[in-house]
Amino acid sequence: MADLDVLAPDSGRLAERLARLSEYHDSTLPGWSREVFSESYRASREWTRSLFAEAGLNPTVDAAGNIIGRLPGRAGGGPALVTGSHTDTVQNGGRYDGIVGVLAGVEVAQRLRETGTRLDHDLVVVDFLGEEANEFGISCMGSRAVAGTLTADHLDRVDGTGLRLGTAMERFGSDPDAALGQAWGPSDVHGYVELHIEQGPLLERSGHGIGVVTAIAGIDRLLAHFAGRTGHAGTTPMGDRHDALVSAAAAVLTVERIACGAPVHGVATSGHIQSTPGSMGVITDQARLWAEIRSVDGSWLHGARRQIVEEIAAETRARGVELDVEWLSDQDPVPTAEAVRDVISGAAEGLGLSWRAVPSGAGHDAAHLARLGPMGMIFVPSVDGRSHCPEEMTAPEDIATGTHVLAATLVQLDKSPARAL
Amino acid sequence: MADLDVLAPDSGRLAERLARLSEYHDSTLPGWSREVFSESYRASREWTRSLFAEAGLNPTVDAAGNIIGRLPGRAGGGPALVTGSHTDTVQNGGRYDGIVGVLAGVEVAQRLRETGTRLDHDLVVVDFLGEEANEFGISCMGSRAVAGTLTADHLDRVDGTGLRLGTAMERFGSDPDAALGQAWGPSDVHGYVELHIEQGPLLERSGHGIGVVTAIAGIDRLLAHFAGRTGHAGTTPMGDRHDALVSAAAAVLTVERIACGAPVHGVATSGHIQSTPGSMGVITDQARLWAEIRSVDGSWLHGARRQIVEEIAAETRARGVELDVEWLSDQDPVPTAEAVRDVISGAAEGLGLSWRAVPSGAGHDAAHLARLGPMGMIFVPSVDGRSHCPEEMTAPEDIATGTHVLAATLVQLDKSPARAL
Numbered sequence: 001m002a003d004l005d006v007l008a009p010d011s012g013r014l015a016e017r018l019a020r021l022s023e024y025h026d027s028t029l030p031g032w033s034r035e036v037f038s039e040s041y042r043a044s045r046e047w048t049r050s051l052f053a054e055a056g057l058n059p060t061v062d063a064a065g066n067i068i069g070r071l072p073g074r075a076g077g078g079p080a081l082v083t084g085s086h087t088d089t090v091q092n093g094g095r096y097d098g099i100v101g102v103l104a105g106v107e108v109a110q111r112l113r114e115t116g117t118r119l120d121h122d123l124v125v126v127d128f129l130g131e132e133a134n135e136f137g138i139s140c141m142g143s144r145a146v147a148g149t150l151t152a153d154h155l156d157r158v159d160g161t162g163l164r165l166g167t168a169m170e171r172f173g174s175d176p177d178a179a180l181g182q183a184w185g186p187s188d189v190h191g192y193v194e195l196h197i198e199q200g201p202l203l204e205r206s207g208h209g210i211g212v213v214t215a216i217a218g219i220d221r222l223l224a225h226f227a228g229r230t231g232h233a234g235t236t237p238m239g240d241r242h243d244a245l246v247s248a249a250a251a252v253l254t255v256e257r258i259a260c261g262a263p264v265h266g267v268a269t270s271g272h273i274q275s276t277p278g279s280m281g282v283i284t285d286q287a288r289l290w291a292e293i294r295s296v297d298g299s300w301l302h303g304a305r306r307q308i309v310e311e312i313a314a315e316t317r318a319r320g321v322e323l324d325v326e327w328l329s330d331q332d333p334v335p336t337a338e339a340v341r342d343v344i345s346g347a348a349e350g351l352g353l354s355w356r357a358v359p360s361g362a363g364h365d366a367a368h369l370a371r372l373g374p375m376g377m378i379f380v381p382s383v384d385g386r387s388h389c390p391e392e393m394t395a396p397e398d399i400a401t402g403t404h405v406l407a408a409t410l411v412q413l414d415k416s417p418a419r420a421l
Numbered sequence: 422m423a424d425l426d427v428l429a430p431d432s433g434r435l436a437e438r439l440a441r442l443s444e445y446h447d448s449t450l451p452g453w454s455r456e457v458f459s460e461s462y463r464a465s466r467e468w469t470r471s472l473f474a475e476a477g478l479n480p481t482v483d484a485a486g487n488i489i490g491r492l493p494g495r496a497g498g499g500p501a502l503v504t505g506s507h508t509d510t511v512q513n514g515g516r517y518d519g520i521v522g523v524l525a526g527v528e529v530a531q532r533l534r535e536t537g538t539r540l541d542h543d544l545v546v547v548d549f550l551g552e553e554a555n556e557f558g559i560s561c562m563g564s565r566a567v568a569g570t571l572t573a574d575h576l577d578r579v580d581g582t583g584l585r586l587g588t589a590m591e592r593f594g595s596d597p598d599a600a601l602g603q604a605w606g607p608s609d610v611h612g613y614v615e616l617h618i619e620q621g622p623l624l625e626r627s628g629h630g631i632g633v634v635t636a637i638a639g640i641d642r643l644l645a646h647f648a649g650r651t652g653h654a655g656t657t658p659m660g661d662r663h664d665a666l667v668s669a670a671a672a673v674l675t676v677e678r679i680a681c682g683a684p685v686h687g688v689a690t691s692g693h694i695q696s697t698p699g700s701m702g703v704i705t706d707q708a709r710l711w712a713e714i715r716s717v718d719g720s721w722l723h724g725a726r727r728q729i730v731e732e733i734a735a736e737t738r739a740r741g742v743e744l745d746v747e748w749l750s751d752q753d754p755v756p757t758a759e760a761v762r763d764v765i766s767g768a769a770e771g772l773g774l775s776w777r778a779v780p781s782g783a784g785h786d787a788a789h790l791a792r793l794g795p796m797g798m799i800f801v802p803s804v805d806g807r808s809h810c811p812e813e814m815t816a817p818e819d820i821a822t823g824t825h826v827l828a829a830t831l832v833q834l835d836k837s838p839a840r841a842l
Contacts, residue, residue, distance in 0.1 A: 097653075200657060230809065232782070233690035238681045238688055256659070256667050268659075270664075275694070278692060279511050280555075280692045280711055281809060362655035362702075385661065386652055387653035388652060
């Protein structure tokens with residue numbers, strides 16, 4: 001695999017681009033915030049587009065707002081090799097999540113051009129719009145549009161200010177109605193591979209430089225509404241209360257307890273409690289809790305979802321508090337393609353690198369792309385397992401290594417007949 | 422007690438004034454919100470002052486912002502009989518809490534004048550500034566100033582926007598520095614009696630029209646800060662988490678559990694959880710919980726306060742979350758004067774009314790006035806025990822009855838020598 005050595009990335013260039021992109025963040029917010037539809041995100045995407053152009057990828061922006069670059073292959077069209085990720089962040093997020101995958105895709109394409117290495121298939125690099133969870137309760141907006149799973153219902157979702165997602169997309173310059181009709185088909189995709197930081201501690205703990213992802217966790221997100229009764233905090237006997245905040249707090253512990261008891265991979269997290277009236281001296285009558293459950297094991301996820309609602313319902317009933325649970329999203333676990341996993345682990349071994357199989361607790365654009373063709377993911381270690389926070393970090397050499405494995409994987413997939421994937 | 426019949430209040434006038442005052446509320450907020458320092462409160466106090474003048478009470482406004490009316494007695498000065506309450510509300514509050522006591526005081530004074538009934542002592546009626554809990558964490562601002570327990574430290578407290586209490590008072594037209602030096606002395610007060618709605622269910626449940634208050638609950642208010650560690654909600658194993666929201670939720674249940682287990686009168690309430698980053702997909706690193714404990718039993722209150730902190734500390738330690746507990750205020754229980762209780766119950770019996778002894782779970786201006794002389798409180802029933810909510814209600818006939826008992830009590834106290842109180 002001597003030809004793979006020449007495809008080693010320019011790690012200085014990669015690091016410099018990472019630093020450049022991180023300059024686009026909302027300076028009024030903590031961390032490296034570049035949330036979807038924000039001004040900093042809008043500005044960053046101009047830069048990203050110019051980077052795609054600089055790398056020779058002739059970028060276009062589709063109706064959903066995805067930035068799409070293409071390096072033509074020898075075959076002149078047909079199913080493409082696709083790679084990419086996203087460049088939006090959560091609020092108070094980091095500089096690596098998603099970004100590494102986009103910049104690595106550009107780097108691989110640029111190295112192919114610079115070395116005169118031509119693939120048979122077109123290589124398509126995508127910066128997918130808005131992958132992170134947001135106030136509309138709908139993540140992976142761009143990759144859903146490509147996979148054909150963005151729906152008119154999604155566009156009617158509203159954020160905390162009552163703004164429709166469709167309207168937000170229009171204001172951002174996208175064409176949401178056209179985005180509903182622009183799905184790719186299986187004949188467009190030979191294979192999809194995404195490089196991403198692990199965002200967890202497994203690779204660092206076991207000392208492996210490369211993670212071969214087995215499956216992407218399914219995610220169920222809920223919004224629980226608790227309706228109790230307000231009253232004076234000094235004069236209402238404890239036994240007469242219907243305190244919505246206490247019920248929401250009990251639900252937070254239920255959510256945690258059910259995930260802690262999972263015999264398989266599973267996590268559950270409460271994001272936020274909003275309550276009114278929220279004054280000292282007054283019992284809370286209305287509370288809302290946002291929470292989520294994740295697992296790569298679909299049957300556990302399904303059971304945990306039912307169990308959480310049952311236990312919260314029993315608890316609120318006992319307190320005379322009314323409960324309404326709304327499921328904001330549910331996404332089944334998505335296994336990666338076995339053949340793509342084999343190509344990735346083979347590529348890592350070919351470069352003399354240690355690898356291990358890992359689950360992905362996080363959702364990814366790759367989960368949606370899996371509808372279009374064989375899908376795989378490459379993880380690189382996260383320092384201290386941290387992500388979605390300003391301290392998020394992956395060593396430059398690990399990013400370079402991951403990018404090299406991505407290149408080697410794409411080269412090998414290029415040679416693999418579709419029937420073998 | 423034939424002379425007491427003529428002092429029966431004009432219940433139509435009382436009801437009309439209650440309705441008039443309720444028109445002053447912040448229409449951008451739910452309920453009957455008239456919070457201290459708000460525009461609606463400012464406007465309402467102009468009206469209250471004119472009402473005092475109409476009743477012949479020659480109102481003045483002291484440095485703290487209290488509206489003070491005086492009906493001179495035959496003795497020409499000396500210790501006065503004092504009554505009153507407050508007209509501010511909590512956010513989303515009701516139309517009776519505090520207001521009934523101020524309007525009843527005015528009504529008693531007006532009936533005394535109208536019937537040519539002269540007391541020996543001056544009768545002083547006060548609308549105390551800002552009794553309700555507020556964002557500065559300091560309730561009963563006006564009665565504290567009168568009792569000499571408003572301090573320079575209080576004036577330095579800030580609200581959520583960083584505004585100093587002293588500055589807020591200045592903007593409202595008060596003179597906070599002078600308010601620190603305007604305390605009354607024991608020689609100013611012959612006795613203090615306050616009529617108030619019960620705000621709880623005891624009188625309604627037992628079918629008594631009049632409550633004779635045994636003691637006013639002590640209140641300890643706390644702000645607990647939880648500092649955990651943020652991270653990705655999908656990739657951080659449950660066992661690796663330091664989730665500040667889970668610790669805050671557990672604290673809410675601890676606060677409730679300790680009050681539910683009280684063998685004496687005791688309640689505890691969590692008001693609000695504030696947490697960051699508060700996004701879906703991210704573990705909470707910072708949470709703050711406001712909570713309070715109340716009891717008329719000082720020793721239980723003291724123990725509960727210690728127990729709550731110990732249990733929350735143990736829980737947060739177990740999760741690797743850091744805890745800092747700040748006590749915003751602590752107020753010991755205040756017993757009413759036995760002699761004043763006897764006068765109130767005697768007055769009720771003289772009017773042929775049923776009464777019972779009740780604790781006051783709520784704090785009141787009366788707790789501060791008790792420093793200056795013998796203090797008592799008269800409660801009237803709250804429909805369904807509700808208060809601090811828009812549904813707060815006391816029947817017009819119950820308000821009239823309470824006002825009549827207030828008049829009879831003041832007349833009897835007027836005849837009681839100071840040594841008997």
